[in-house]
Amino acid sequence: MISKWFLRGLLMLAFVAAIGVGSLALAAPSAQTNTLPPAILSFTSDARTITVEALESGAARISLAWHTVGLTDDYSLRLFALSVSEWVPLVDQDLPPTATVTFPLQPSLDFSPPTYRLAIFDRQGRLINQHFVTLPFDPNATPTTPQIVTFEATVGGVDFVDLAQDRARVPVVWRVRGRVPTANLIFEQILPDGRAVSVELPRLNRWIASSGEGVVAPILPDNDAANVQLRLRVVDLINETVYAEQVITLPIARGGAPLPTVAAPVAPPSPVVVVSVTPGN
Helix, strand or coil, X not given: CCCHHHHHHHHHHHXXXXXXXXXXXXXXXXXXXXXXXXXXXXXXXXXXXXCHHHHHHCCCEEEEEEEEECCCCCEEEEEXXXXXXXXXXXXXXXXXXXXXXXXXXXXXXXXXXXXXXXXXEECCCCEEXXXXXXXXXXXXXXXXXXXXXXEEEXXXXXXHHHHHCCCCCEEEEEEEECCCCCEEEEEEEEXXXXXXXXXXXXXXXXXXXXXXXXXXXXXXXXXXXXXXXXEEEEEECCCCCXXXXXXXXXEEECCCCCCCCCCCCCCCCCCCCCEEECCXX
């Protein structure tokens, strides 16, 4: 006859064995199925620093390299560049898990240096992983004094009636050399009493490119004024240092007189491109 202590021992052994089998059954799917998300292992640039002038020239190029792991068809790898406050895609298709790409550097259209973002998304558009590369402005660049190479109007004068009705528009072209990262371009009108007022039209961001063309909006200085004075200044926004300034004087045409013609502005010389490149490994 089997004792009750022997039966109790068998039941306890069976219970422990059942727990072990259950644990193995629960653990098996995790061991057999790879549910780990993909990841970016590295995202690097071949360049160390850049100057504002090199960046705005359009001639500087950058190579970006990356390596990821676990990237499957269930995920998307994308590359972006920072433009003002938005991430703008550089390509409109999924990228390979490992690659190196080279393309011209694009200004951020703001005071921030070029910044790039590599990101992995799932098919629902949810962010899984991301890395960033920033190419800082060169703090050791040879100091230069910013210079206004060109500041000209493409019209020879301003109509009195347009000025009086606040509808005058003067197209201008400009070119600044030796820009520092914290400087900006300021367009103003000098009034007869010496005051200066802004002639800039509304825009979405504060930064103005070192080279370009645009339209300014002067006002009528006074009823007896013979001309309008427009001024371009290059100003450091941190310490308010005025690096350079130049003034355009345009006559005011009255009584329907035709506006004077002006010769086409001379194209400024090409800028010097300066970029510090990391030696290849």
